[in-house]
Structures are given as C-alpha cells and as structure tokens.
Amino acid sequence: MQLKTTTTGSGPRHVGLVHGLGASAATWGPFVERLAATGRYTVTTVDLRGHGASPRAESYRIDDMAADLVDSLPTGLDSVVGHSLGGVVLYGAVARLAPGRAVYLDPGFALALPTSGLAGRLFWMAPLVSLGFAQLGQVRASAAARAAYSPETRALLDDAKKQFDARMAVGVFREVAFHPIPAEAPAVPSTIVLSDQSAAVLPDSLAARLEQHGWQVRRIQGVRHDMQLEDPDRTFAAVEDVL
DSSP: OOOOEEEEOOOSEEEEEEOOTTOOGGGGHHHHHHHHHHTOEEEEEEOOTTSTTSOOOSOOOHHHHHHHHHHHSOTTOSEEEEETHHHHHHHHHHHHHOOSEEEEESOOSSOSOOOSHHHHHHHHHSHHHHHHHHTHHHHHHHHHHHTTSOHHHHHHHHHHHHHOOGGGHHHHHHHHHHSOOOSOOOSSOEEEEEOTTGGGTSOHHHHHHHHHTTOEEEEOTTOOSOHHHHOHHHHHHHHGGGO
16 A cells, blocks of 8 residues: 655655554654754654545554555665654564664553453453553543644544544554564664553563664653653754664
C-alpha cells in the first residue's frame, strides 16, 4: 500500500519519521520543527495504514505495515526514527529500507502483557476490557502529561484520534505481545531511546540483551512514552548525533 508522506525542509541529511499507534505524521510536528530549525535536515513523515490520511485496510498485520513502509519511504535514508508501534514496523522494514541508522523511541518490542497459562487465556478472552485495565496507570500518567501540551499539540492529537481506525488496536497489541522481537544483532546500526514508561513496551532485560548484541541503548529520565511530544528538545538532543 502506498502511504501518505509529507516532506519538510531541504537540508543535506534525509530523515524518515514513523509514528505510533493512534497517532499520525502530523503529531511529529514539534519534533520536525526542531529538525527544520537547524537547516541540516530534510524530513519525511508517513501516515501508517489506518492512520492520518493513509487508506484504511482489511489487514493491520505488522508485516503488512512494514511492507507499506518499504513501498513509501526512499531506501538509503540517513536515518529513520520509529516511535512505539512505529518502532516495531520500522524493525520489520529496516533491512529493506537500509538507512544509515535506525532510531527507536520506546519501541513496542515486547509488551508487558500475559501470553501464557491461565492468566494469558483469561486476559485475551476479553481483550478490550483487559487492555483497558492493564493500561489504566499509563493512560492516567499520559493524560496528565498531555494536559501540559500546547493547544496546538493537543489539537494534532485530537485530529489523529479522529482519523485512526481503532479496529486495529486489539490485533496490534496481540501480535506484538505474542511475537516479541528476538535478541539479535541489528540489521543496521541502531539506537534505542527509552523513557520512564519504557518497561511497558520493552523490558529492561530485553534492552540489556539487545545492548549485548550491538544495539545502542540510551535513556531520557523524567519523560513519559510520548517523549517527542512531551519534551521535543531533550528528545532531539538525545538523538541529534545519530540522525
């Protein structure tokens, strides 16, 4: 599927940005502003299928989203950044996209959800209810953070929510929960940036194993999952040297 893309700037380094679940290319706005202000970057953002201005679909499998990304972004970019779900999708596409570096912001590599035994069976019998309870604390924390966002940023998030095909949510959570990424060497040089809420999407134990396999792992203290919105300045500073 050909996705909606938007390119900003004309700097010598070309960066791709891939948003998370329920977001859109537009929600990268504050981060793009930081990149554009330097004059060093050309930035291409993309709306994943079922998000933003990209088409809705019958299938929302991660492999399909990764194939879309390969069809829609240029190969050989200087770097590609994926946040949350966008990190999982980027992981599936990165070998074919072959950027100079991949950057993953709190990527959903291994969700902290039960997948085996009685707890797993009960959880996935009524996933909408179970996911609601499982995310309650994080949702409250995120809501508190969003209250501090600018009116413009909150409007971007509201618009993204309106355009989001929520039918995909349970399937995406299930697929990521049951199929965490393996601890192995990255296909291209890769940097992971973790927030205070990272354990919900990438346990410290997996982060440590990935680091042993050559992944670079960094942390930003005092920020939540949507780090690029909550503190775009610190997020940019944390990755500027690898973009």
